[in-house]
Amino acid sequence: MLDLTAAIPDDGLSSRATKDTPNNDQALLDAYSNAVIGVTERVGPAVVRVETGPKVRNTRERGGLGSGIVISPDGLVLTNSHVVGSSKEIRLRDIEGVVTDARVLGTDPDTDLALLRADGARDLRYASLGNSKTLRRGQLVVAIGNPLGFESTVTAGVVSALGRSIRSVSGRTIEDVIQTDAALNPGNSGGPLVSSSAEVIGINTAIINGAQGICFAVASNTAQFVLSEIIRHGYVRRAYIGVAGQTAPIPRRHAVVAGVANKMGALLAQIEPDGPAAQAGLLPGDVVIKLDGVEINGVDDLVRSLDRDRIDRTLDIDVLRLGRLRSVEIHPIERKPSARQS
Template identity: 35%
Template sequence: MNRSIRTSLSAALFSALLLASISPRCTASEARETPMVRAVKRAKPGVANIHSKKTAFAGDSLFSTRKGREVNGMGTGIVIDPRGYILTNHHVVNGVDSLRVTLEDGASFDAKVISFDRKHDLAVIKIKSSRSLTTVPMGTSSDLMLGETVIAIGNAFGYEHTVTAGIISSLSRDVEVNEKQSYEGLLQTDASINPGNSGGPLINLDGEVVGVNVAIRAGAQRIGFAIPIDEARRITAELLSVEQLNHHYHGLQAKDHKSAELREMIVSAAQSGSPAEKAGFKKGDVVIKAAEVDVIDRADFERALLGRSVSDAIEVVVRRDDETSTLSLTLSELGSKRISAKKTTATVVSSKRSVESVGESWKTFGFRLTPLPKSERQLVGDQYRGGLRITAVRPDSPAARNGIRSGDILVGLHIWETVNHENISYVIDHPQLTSFDPLKFYIIRGSETLFGYLHLAR
């Protein structure tokens, strides 16, 4: 009897020891796969490592004695579209001779810069791939909390896909890097952000991008900065604009609304006579989908239209009065002739108002203008009726920040020609001027017609 009991006890003890040795292994993987690990797994496939080559000539601040030396650079990018569009910092790609992008699986591609915004230090580059790329899920910076856990993924010191973690230390910091580059409203984090991290994602525990890593505090430890993703997406919408990249026009004006509960693009207006008006867009429409792309903001809408021809009928799903409907949008060509055709409709403008516009253009845009004399009309070519010569540019004004120079000839603002001061008055007095921000401008410089965007709000 005692022997039987001892045998049973021994078997039970052996089973208990066996289970003890096995159970921790079964639960360890669950314990180890923390929310942070899952977040990295979700975001990492859409992170691109960027390597660049640049030739530094004599006179460059870092290599003044090494004429013609080839310099290798590094940075990080965020895949924002399966067709190969990648968001990064402008300073990562500025002045480079070549770019090479490596994805998580080791695939490597040549890349080219397709658009950039120097002031906000953002750029979009593109690679050509035969397969659809994985994008990084987009979050919002509108509901970030002090102390919230965040993760940086990037090409730190050339070590690809390096992962570091920390918290949000501040929600808004103004940072001056040097005399030429400063930032407003940056996120501050103690997650390690090193050279090479620039342009990479700062993600939350859901694996969503909440910031674009941009800078570190020299001489300090664990003080890094990132552009809030909501601000970055606002600029991305301009960088991906079909007007800028494809020279197509839709005429839809919209605002992004983002909160913890909701992210959506709301139509504010459809310009008169535009493709958007013809398609039936109304103020207050919420755009849900465009060309099979789910839309949460203007950046999504613009990228959905990229590559579409003017003959394509693009299906756009909108929500209006709690009901969904599908509109058909057909883009039109955006050419210099469209500006001259869109004359301002202000039929009567007093000479006093015209004089006032001289001072207001200086205040609003940051340039002084004078009508182009008849003897110089040939400078604008046959496609324009005339223009206004820029005689002065105010330092640190919207005009100065966007590269406009004294001597340039202004031939258009938004969709209107600028032949005289009355045209400028019309634009300044327009009730929807703020909805045009950033305001597109067209100038002639030498033999080139150039365009850009005036950021009026600051």
């Protein structure tokens, strides 16, 4: 019998690859596991279960469950606005089962975030907010929460995409949202999305029903902004002009005649009497195409541009009225907070 192996030179590479590959794979798996374990051990104790509604469950008022993350030793807790809702009774349950009453410092439905304070709590385990701008697609992330009532559940995945936009319960779009494939379920809402360095880089907020592996978290930089606004004012300050509208296409002939590049604009459907828009002379049917030098290609652009920096300033607003370009001055005011926020 012909021995073919004798004709094949043995340089040692094949045998080493065969022997080393399992070891290398094991080392990678161990490194991955250790990263997840390390994050869980450092951040897990700072994750709380958020319970809303009355303690006695035989009342008509229904309670809810969610998650939250303690971000300071004196008991500041970030969670979702939709977890808190309008409930007047809120309790926090930590990893050791200790229950503490909490109160709402402020909510921001526009970003689906709420800030709570644990009553009488001091020296709590807490986690730090990281810089979400440093995230990269494919980066390892860990979600910790209480999905479906199961305490302290950990899932891991990667950052699937950055800079997403989703619709909040208030109808406004939440910008700079993180998409992840770390498994989330009802009850994870308000819990942290954590980087491998154990920094909170997002607050889990939404799941696409019927889709597998498509979940979203509000970026930590957005959470930091909302946190600072609530601490300073009790709510998030935004500008207001008193209109209701919708995104609408701009007929090409109108765009050509007016000399504008917009293909879409914000069509004003209603004007609040005595509001800034009414005082500026805007009318239903006007199509906003620019505000304060910023191009407006729809209602979302208009709402996004009405931030705190434009409160109590006189701005130029460009609109198309019956196909003709008009520019007027408008003076946005501060939007009144909701009853919960006040």
